Amino acid sequence: MIATPNDPILAIENVGKAFGALKVLTDVNLTVNAGEFVGLIGPNGAGKTTLFNVVTGFLTPSHGKISFAGGDITHAKPHQRVRAGIVRTFQKSMVFPDLTVLENLALAIRALEHGYGWWRSAKQIALADAQALDVLGRVGMQSHAYKAVSSLSYGEQRIVDVLVSLAMKPRMLLLDEPTAGLSKAEGDHLIEVIRATGTGTSIILVAHDLDIVFSVCDRVAVLDLGKMIACDTPAAIRAHEGAQAAYLGKNKEVSA
Structure with missing residues (x-):
């Protein structure tokens, strides 16, 4: 099945991940449409990297389902997901x-x-x-x-x-802090490169630079303590009380 514009190419359904008694992700739900640019933000330890690892197959969820282009990839290996069109970058x-x-x-x-x-x-x-x-x-x-x-x-x-x-x-590209360590001009240029060469690719961007996230993303998803507390337009997320509270540093407990 080939996703078309405005059809979900990625569906994360009630995904949880625990390491022993430590719950890092709790019933996370997120869909990403074909060609959509989605930002993933949250305080340090919110579970962003863990979610990336679950989507790309480096970790298997404790429960829940992940679908890509209409197929169930919950237990697929990383190389199988790459072949299907899911590619990621790392902070290093x-x-x-x-x-x-x-x-x-x-x-x-x-x-x-x-x-x-x-x-x-x-x-x-x-x-x-x-x-x-x-x-x-x-x-x-x-x-x-x-x-x-x-x-x-x-x-x-x-x-x-x-x-x-x-x-x-890639049909989907997951970017993990691509602008970390860059000047504002370098970060802006890198985002321009991504937008110029990634046309038609669905992108999930993890970045602490909220100016970049809010300026380039179609929607922004907010994780806090392993829970998806909001996913909406950048304007709506700016006004979201839960997102504001997360970035004021409240409720930080989980390390991801």
Whole structure:
């Protein structure tokens, strides 16, 4: 089943996650439509990273159901979810610093389309390189193609990290603090890159920079103590008393 605009591509239904007696997520419900940009916010320890790990298969929920594009993926492995179109970034860069920018993007493309392995035909390699150059061209980074990632600035490395994810043509991209450690100008540029290259991709963004979240997201979901306390337009969330209380630092107990 292929989701169309305004159809839920992701459905999280009554999902809970506990580690022994510690409940980190409690009956979380969230839907994300095809092509929608959703922000996920909450105080430290609210359960945001745990929810990302459950959606991407690094953790199995204690109860509840996760559906993607009409199929049940609750117990699917991370690589199976990647194949289905769910890709995530991490707070720490996951690129290969000693490889060039082009090599990092091409490797991701080749792995997605042909799987990992040493042997590739010249045609497959050339095609992956061409696709990688196309991605770089769309964001004006062709001049960086043959530079080692380690030679780039931190902000440029974060852009490469996101571009590697987008080069895998995800149907859904989960971004975990992509602007952390960046200046405002660098963060704004990274968001522009995401919007320019991620057209049609459903995105869930975790970020503590509320200015970015409220300016780019269609809806904002608020987690507090592992519970989804609100999910609405940015304007509605700004006025939501529960969201305001969470960001005043009240009720912080759970570590995620």
